[in-house]
Amino acid sequence: MRIPSSFVFLRPGTRAFIREARRTPGYGFHDWLHGYVYARWPYLYIGIAVGEHWLAKAALRLWRAVRPTPKAAANPPPPTPRPIGAGTIGDTYHGKVVTLAAATRLVSVQQDIALTDLEHVIPYPTARDIVLRHPDHIAVLECPCRASRPNPCLPLDVCLIVGEPFASFVLEHHPRRARAISAAEAAEILAAEHARGHVHHAFFKDAMLGRFYAICNCCACCCGAMQAHRSGIPMLNTSGYTARIEPDRCAACGACAEGCQFGAITVDGHAHVDEAACMGCGVCVSRCPQSALSLVRDPRKAVPLELDALMQAAATVEARS
Numbered sequence: 001m002r003i004p005s006s007f008v009f010l011r012p013g014t015r016a017f018i019r020e021a022r023r024t025p026g027y028g029f030h031d032w033l034h035g036y037v038y039a040r041w042p043y044l045y046i047g048i049a050v051g052e053h054w055l056a057k058a059a060l061r062l063w064r065a066v067r068p069t070p071k072a073a074a075n076p077p078p079p080t081p082r083p084i085g086a087g088t089i090g091d092t093y094h095g096k097v098v099t100l101a102a103a104t105r106l107v108s109v110q111q112d113i114a115l116t117d118l119e120h121v122i123p124y125p126t127a128r129d130i131v132l133r134h135p136d137h138i139a140v141l142e143c144p145c146r147a148s149r150p151n152p153c154l155p156l157d158v159c160l161i162v163g164e165p166f167a168s169f170v171l172e173h174h175p176r177r178a179r180a181i182s183a184a185e186a187a188e189i190l191a192a193e194h195a196r197g198h199v200h201h202a203f204f205k206d207a208m209l210g211r212f213y214a215i216c217n218c219c220a221c222c223c224g225a226m227q228a229h230r231s232g233i234p235m236l237n238t239s240g241y242t243a244r245i246e247p248d249r250c251a252a253c254g255a256c257a258e259g260c261q262f263g264a265i266t267v268d269g270h271a272h273v274d275e276a277a278c279m280g281c282g283v284c285v286s287r288c289p290q291s292a293l294s295l296v297r298d299p300r301k302a303v304p305l306e307l308d309a310l311m312q313a314a315a316t317v318e319a320r321s
Contacts, residue, residue, distance in 0.1 A: 013168035020133075020165045024209050035207035039166070040173055046144035050224040090235035091125050095201030095216065095225050096305045097239040097279045099295065100190060103200040103215050105307050107162060107186035109135040115310055121303045122237060127204040129211035130310070137167040138186050142177040146222045153219045158193055160186050160215040166208065193217035197259045199281040201225065201236065202305055220261045229262075240304035241280030241295040243273045249292035256284035256293055 010018075014036070021032045038045050098106070115130040122128035139161040146152035161170045161178070170178050181189075190200060198217045203225075205213065220226050228235045243256075243264070250270035257265040264277035265284060271292070280301070285293045297304070 011172045013165060013170075013172040016165035017169050020209060027209060031207055035205075035209070038205070038207055039169055042141075042144040042174075043147055046224055047148040050145060050148055050227060052148040052150075088233050088235075090228070090233050092127060092206040093204075093225075094122070094124055094127065094235045094237065095203045095218075096122050096237050096302075097281050098200045098202050098215070098305050099239055099241070099280075099282045100194045100200065102239070102304065102306050103190050103202070104187050106202060106212075106215060106305075107135075107138060107160060107190070108183045109307065111135070113307070113311065115314055118310070121305050121310065122204060123302050124204075124237075127206045127208070127210045129204075130305075130307070131209070131211045132163045134164040134167075135162060136183060137164050138162055138181050138183065139167040139170045139178045140181050140186070140189060141170055141174060143216065143222070145216075145218075145224045147177075148224075149222050153196075153198075153222050158189060158198075158217040160189065160217075162186075162212070162214060166213045190215070190217065194283070194286065197261070197283050197287065199226075199261050199279070199283060218261070226261065236279065238278070238298075238301045239280035239282075239295075240297065240301050241282070242275050242278045242298040242301070243280065243282075243284050243293050244296045245271045245273055246292045246294075249290050251290050251292075253289065255287045255289060259283050259287040 017036070017039075018032065021027050021035070109132055113130060113132040113135065118128045118130065140157050141159040141161055142156040143152075143159045146154075146156050146158075157177075157179075161167050167180070171180055194200070194217075196219075198219050201216045201218055202212055203214045203216055204211060216223070216225075218226055220230075225235045247270045252267050252270050254267045254271075256271050257267050261281065261283060262277055262279050264274045264279070266272050266274070275298070280295055280298065282295050285295055303310075
């Protein structure tokens with residue numbers, strides 16, 4: 001499928017999106033149309049996806065009227081996680097948990113970067129590239145997930161759109177909900193959200209040229225991706241780290257368990273970390289007044305999305321070839 005090269009009536013950001021789409025291998029017109037709809041009307045798109053928009057609620061009521069749902073069991077079993085590659089939305093739209101340090105590095109890049117086929121970092125069939133063009137072009141957007149909720153967490157303007165053609169597109173089409181910011185301002189937003197106990201996700205989407213385009217600062221009560229994750233859809237991948245506890249230093253205060261967005265910590269005598277559930281975000285580490293928690297590299301999990309290490313590894317491979 002051919003994507004039109006240019007239309008004079010289109011905005012510059014849209015034309016840039018088309019130009020970038022045309023030089024992206026395997027990216028066709030339907031992919032571009034999907035990406036355009038997603039980026040042009042994110043509040044409608046996400047609102048329907050999380051079930052908060054009136055269209056989603058009307059469709060659900062109609063479905064229930066046509067086909068009533070069976071009576072729920074008294075003790076329903078927990079959702080069974082679906083494996084990556086099973087054809088879920090998580091294969092095409094997903095986030096990688098990143099630590100505060102890694103997220104800050106992603107918004108402070110001063111050069112164009114092309115890292116592709118990162119299946120060892122983002123183990124999904126699609127959308128796993130880091131291709132940053134003009135990475136110093138950053139926009140902050142009101143979070144579509146939070147904006148969809150009746151009582152959202154605040155502030156709303158916490159979604160960071162990084163690089164081109166994404167930043168310009170968002171700024172053009174959402175002037176009341178987005179603004180251009182510097183790398184320093186982006187780092188301040190990340191630090192403030194981390195202090196609030198929110199999790200940084202680097203997001204990838206097939207329709208967004210199959211690559212990294214945003215850092216969202218997520219809370220379990222508002223985030224659609226975390227909602228899907230709880231339902232067994234593998235839309236989120238771990239940071240590559242796991243929280244570890246030093247029992248002798250733990251005061252069993254429960255601050256870590258209260259702050260864990262993934263419900264991976266319980267307290268019984270001292271804190272206990274469910275390593276399978278832990279996503280390695282580091283929120284608990286910051287919350288512990290006794291410094292009894294730390295993040296450790298977990299070889300059972302995917303490689304961390306740490307830009308400098310990935311660039312160094314790519315340079316080493318290139319030098320050897």
